[in-house]
Amino acid sequence: MRRPLLICAVLCLAACSIAGVAQDLRVPASVTAGEEATIPTTGSGKATFYLVGPGVSRKNDVSLGEEIHLQGQDLRNAGDYLALVCSDTCHTGTFYVIAAKPSSLTFLVHPSRVPVGQGDAISGVAFPFDQFKNLVLAPATVTFQLAVGDKPLFSRPVRAQNGVAWFRTASGKSAGLVQVIASLDDVTAKRAVQQVASEPCNLRITGQRIPIGVLVQTEPVHDCAGNVVPDGTIVTFSATEANGKSTVDAPIKQGIARAQMEASGTTVVSAASGVVMGNELRIGGKP
Amino acid sequence: MSTTTQSYSRPIPILAIVLVALAVHGPLLLMQLPAGSFDANFHMFFASHYAHHWFNPWNEKWFGGFSQTTYPPLTHQWIALLSTVAGLKMGYMLVQLIAVLLLPVGVFRFARIWVDDRAASYAALGSVFLGALAFLVYQAGQLATVSSAALYLNALPYFYEWMTEARARSLIKGVAISLAAAAAHHVTLIFGVVLFAGPVLWVAYLDARDERVSGSVGGVLSRAAVFAVLVGAGVGLVLLPYWLAIIQHPIHQIPIPHDSRANFLLNSTTAINYFVIPYGALILALPFILIRGASSRRLRPLLMGFWVTMIFGLGGTTPVPKWLLGRAYEILTFERFTFWATLLAMPIVGILAIQLLDRFRSKAAVALSLAAVGTVGAALWWLTANPYRSTGMAATNVDPVVAFLNRDGHDAYRYITLGFGSELAKVSTYTSAGSVDGDYNSARLLPEMTHYGSAQLTNAKFYGSAGMASLRAMLQHANRYGLKYIFVHDTYYEPLLTFVGWRKIETFGTGEITAWSKDDVPPAHKIESDAVPAPWQGLLWGILPIGVSFLAIFLELLLPEQRRVPTAAGIPVRAEPSEQHYVA
C-alpha cells in the first residue's frame, strides 16, 4: 500500500506545483528570538496570513502588497516557523528563530552532600538559556569555580558544546560548605555542596557505673581526616552482662554520643556507628 | 350526607395523590436531603461517568478500572442526561423525584388488581408516607430500587390485563415497562417475578377459575408464559453486557457483613433501623393485614406475597433468607425487601383506611393523617438520630482533597481515602485521579479487595480484622498499583500508615483531613483486565436501556389506557359473593 501512496503523492505534488499552490514567500533567513520581522507581499486585495511555529498559531487578514509585521511577542520561541499567505492560492515560506544571548544558566550540581577526600565526587553541568528560555547553542565559554567562603579552590573555563558545558572534580579535605559557581559573561549561577566528615575513625568509648546502671559515652567522634562527625549521627551502644543485653541508639550531640543503660553485674559495653565498630569496655558490677 | 362524608366515600383523584407526593417529597428533594444518603454519591459517580463517556462503560476511577455494565444503567443515564442542564446533584434529585411520583401511581394501579378504586386511592396516598420509602430515599439513597419498584408496579396491571383480557396493547406496554424496570434495577425484577408477579398470576388464575374474568385458566397461564418469555428475552438483550460480565466474573468474593443481615432481636438499633422505621405505623396495621388478607380468597395471594417478603426483610432474624438464597444471601442486602413488603401491604391498608373512614369519619381521617405524617416524620428524624449513621464526614468539606488530586500532576497516581464513608464517591466524581478503592462491592476484582470479607477500604476498620487485613494487603502492593496518596479522616489509621511507610504531607481545613504519601511509588499504569467490555457492548449499553425507557414513555403516550368504568366501590374488586357485605 505504500507504493500507491508514494505515486499518488508524487503526482499530486507535481500537479500542485503546476497549479502554483505553494509558491514561496520572501521570509527572513533567520530571526533572533524576541526580535521583530517583516514579510513583504505582492499583489492586491485581501488575504489570510498564517504563522505556525513553536507556541504560535496565528491567523489574521492582511492586505496584499503591504508588509506583514511580525511582533517580537510572536517570535520568542526558538525553532522553525512557517508563514503562509492565502488568497486564491497559498504562498509559503519557512524560517528559523534562533536563541538570543544567554541570560541564565541552568546549573546541575551533584552531589549536594559529599564525604571529604573522594575523587571525581563533585560534578556540574551548565546549560545557557536566553531570556525566553531557549537553549543557546552558539559557542560560549562557561567558567566553573569552587570556593569556600571567599577563598577560591578551583577554577576551570569550559567551552560549551551543543549548548552544554560540564566539569568534574574531587571533594576537598575539610568538612564545610563549598560554593560551586558557573559563569558565562555576566550570567552567574551558584550552588552549594556540603562536604561532610567521612566514616567515624577510631571510635572510642568511656564509661562508668551509676546507681541505675552504666553511663557510657564516646570520645569526640571524628573521621580519619579529623573532621567532626555531624551531630545527629547514631552511635549504637550495646551492654552485655550475664542477665542479657541492652542497646541504645544514641545520637551524637556536640561531637559526643552518650547513653545510660540498665546493668547490674559486670558489663561489657561496645559501640558502633553504621558499619564502623568501636572499642569494647568492661565495667565491673555493683559493689 | 355531608360534604365531608361524600369526599371520604369517593376515590381520591390520582392527580391529587401525585400532587401530595410532590408536596411532601418535592421540597425535601429540592433541599437535596438525599445528597447525604449512603448511596447518593455512588449513583452520581456512575452518572458522572455516563455524562462523560456514554458509550464506554469501563470506568478507571475505581478499583483500578471496573465495568459499569455490572450495574443496570437506566437511572444513572437519566441523571447524566439531566445533569447537562441541571447539574449532577439536581439531576439525581429530579430522577429521584420522578420515581417518587411514579410510585403512588404504580401503587394505585397495582392495588386496583385487588381492591376497588377507592381503597386503591388510599393505598396510593399511603404509599407517599411510607417509612420504608423515606428510609430508602433519604437514608439509604437506593434510587434504583425505588425507581425500579415504581416502574414494576406500573407494569404489573398490564400483566394482569394481558393474562385475563388478552389485550395486545397491555402486553406491549407491560413488557416495555418491565424492561425499563429491569434496566433500572435487575434485583427488583428478579425478586419481583416471585414476590409481586407471583401473587398477580395467582389472583389471575383464581379470577379465571371462578370466572370473574373473561379469560380461561389455560389462557391465563399460557399468556403468563408468553409475557414471561418476552420479558425474559427482552431483559436478556437489554442487559446483555450485564449478563456477560456476571458470567465472566461471578461474584466469588468473601461475604461482606451488612447490618440488614443481622438478627434484629439481638440489636435494638438494627431493629429500629430496619423494622420500626420502615414499617412505622404499619406495625399497628399488621393484625388487620393478616386477618383481612386471610379472610378473602382474592387477597390471600397478596397476603402470602407480603408475608414472604416481610420474612426476607427481617434479614438474619429468621433463617429463611439464608435457606432459600444460599450464597446470594451474603451478597444481598435486605432493607429493600421491607420496602417491597410495605408496598404489597398497601392494598389491604387501603381497605383498612376506608373502613376506618366509613366508621369514624373525621376522627379516622385525623388519626390516619397523624399516623402517615408520624411515619414519614420518624424516618426523617431517624436520619439524625441513627447512631450508626455518621454525619461527621458529611459535614466535612472534601473539596481540598479534590483540588489536591487535580493539581501538580497528582492524578498520575492512584489514591484511597480512609474514614470518608460514602464521600469517597463524591471525591471520585470530581477528581481526575483513579482509586483502587470504590463504593461498589460487586465490581471489585482486585484480590486485595475480594479475599478478606470486607467492603470499602475507606471503611476498613468497621470490618474488624478482615477490613484491616484487606487494607494492609492493598498498602503492601501500593507500588504495583501506583497508590501514592492516602487521605485520612480518622486518626485510627495513622499508626498503620506510619509503620508501613507513608508520610503525612499536607493537612486540609482545620485538620480533619490529612494527606499522606509514599515516596517510592511509581505513577499508576493501566491495570490490564479481561473485564473490559467490548466496544459493541458499550454501544448496546448506551442505547438499549435508555431506549426501552423512551419506548415505555412513548407507548404510554401513544396507546392511552381505555378509561375503566368505575366499579361500585366494591371491596375487593371482582369480589366473591361472600364479600358482598363489604360493598358500601
Next chain:
Amino acid sequence: MNPVPGSAIAHLRRALRVVSVSAFISCLALSSYAADSVVQVQLDTKNATPRAVESLTERGILRDYRFAWTSIAQAVELNTADPLEGPFAGEAKRLLRETVVSQQRSGLSRQYVNQSHRLEAVFYAPEGDVIELHDTAEYEIRISDGGKIIHDEHVVMHFVVLMTPGADRWVIRQLQAVPKS
C-alpha cells in the same frame, strides 16, 4: 503571485488544484489502512559523553521519545493538552501547551504523519540526570484551518532535545528545532 481573475489560466490552475488536492486526499484515504501510525525512532548512543548510556536507559529513552512524539501528534491534531501530561516537563511542556492553546484560538490544527526520528545522544551527564539528543526527524506536516488543509509538506527537521529522568520515565524538557548545521 495572484492569478488574474477570469483568465483561462486561472481557471485551469484552480481546476488542477481541486483535482490534485482531491486526488491526494483520496489516495491518502485509500492508503490509510497501511499508513504506519507508529513513530519510528532509532537511537545511536556511541558518541555520548562523558557517561556511557546504559542499555536500560537506552531502551527507556527510545520508548519514551517515541511516546512523546505520538503525544505531540495527538495534541496538535486534536487540539487538546491532555496527551502532553506525562511525557513532557518544564519548557517543552509549556511551549506545547501554548501551541495547543494558540491553535484552539486560531482554529488551526497540525498533523504529523509518517514520523521517523534518528536520534543521536551527544551528551549524558556524569550523574545521569540529563541527556542531550540530536534528532533528525522526517515527517509530513499538514496544517488545517477549520478542517481544510492549507499546507502539506514533507520535511526533514533537526531538533536539539534535553531529556531528564522522571518518576518512572524519561521526560522531554527542551525540544528545539534548529537549522541544519
Next chain:
Amino acid sequence: MKFTLPIILVVATAALMVLALFGAGQAHGTVGIAAGSAVYTPKASTPEQALKNLLVDVQRRNWDRAMTAVSKTSDTNKQMFIQDWTGTNGSLRSFSSLEGFESRPLHITNDEAQMRVRLHWTTPVGPLEDVRDFRLVREGDVWKTVLPKVQLPSVPSQVIPVTYLRWDLVSGGAADEWGSKNVDAPHVRIISMNAVDSAEGAVVMGEVVNEDTVPAFVNVNATLVDGAGSAIDDETSFDKIDHVLLPKQVSPYRIDFPNINLKNVKNVRMDVKATLVPASADPVIGVMNQKIESDVQGKSVLHGDLLNQSGQTVNISHVVVSFYDNNAKVVWVADGYEDHALLPQSSAPFAVEIPKSVASKVQNFHVVVNQYSLGRS
C-alpha cells in the same frame, strides 16, 4: 381461614425467629457481634458462662453490666477495669477492639476455676492475640470473675530537657526552576541480604544502613526473577523495617513472598529507595535486658524492656529484630507491636517469637524500635 392462616403465619414467624436465635440460622460475622453465641445469659451457672458474659460485655463496652460479673473480692474498680481493657495514653490498646475470644479451663473445682483465654484484638496495625488467665469463684449459685489489681503506669512530675536534634526540610514549590533544587536523596545502602524459604513462602531479609549525614525515609523492595529473567513477584519491606533512619542508623528489613518457593527463583533484584525527610532524634528508646528464653510451650522468645529515655509519651512502639547466626549472617527478622504506651522515663516489656526452624542457629540479635506518637507523624 380468617383466623387460621394469620395464626399459622404468626406462629411460623415466631418459630423461625426462635430457630434463628438458637439454631442453624445464626447470623455470623456481623460487625459488633462476638464470634460464637452472642446471647447473654443473666445468671452464669458455670465458670465458662461467667467469663463469656464478662468478655461479651467488654466487647460491647457495656461496663456497668460487666462489673456485675466481677467478684467483689477483686482488687479493682470500674475506672481501672475500663482503662485495663480500653488502654490509656493513646496506646495501641486504645485503638483496638476485642473481636473474639476462646477460653479453656485450666483448673476447675466446685467453688473456684482457673481459665485461660486467647483474646483476638483487631488493631490498626493488624490482628493481635493476647493470652490471659482468669480466676473465677462461685458466689452463691453464680460464678464471678476475680480481677487482679491493675498496675497503671504513672510518672512523677518532672522537667526533662529536650536537647536532641531535629532536621527540618524546606522544599520549594512545584514551579521551581529546573536544576535549582540542589538536595540529593540520602545515601542508603543494603549491607546484608539473605533469602530463605519459610513455611509461608520465600523470605528476603537483611539490614540496611543510612550512610548519609541526614535522616532518610527508607523502603526496601525486592523482585524475584526466574531463570528466563522474568519477574515472578515483587514485594516491599512494608512494616518489617524502621522506615526513618537517622544518620548511620541500621535497620533490619524483611520482605515476604507468600506461596513462592525459592527453587523457582534464579535471582533477587534489590532496590532501596530513600527520601530526605524532616525527622527528630528524639525520643530515644533504649532496649534493655534483652534475652532469649524458652516459654512454657517451648518456643524461643526474645524478651526485653523498652525504656523511653525522653520526655514525651510514645503511644505505640514497634520492635524489629534481626537475628544472626555465628557467621553474623541475618537468619531471621521478626517484629512485634507493644500495646501499652511508653510514658516518659518509663519502661514496658516486649517479646518477639523466634521460629523453631531458626531458633537453634541464633547466636546474636539486633533490636531497633520504631515509634508512633500522636500528632507527630
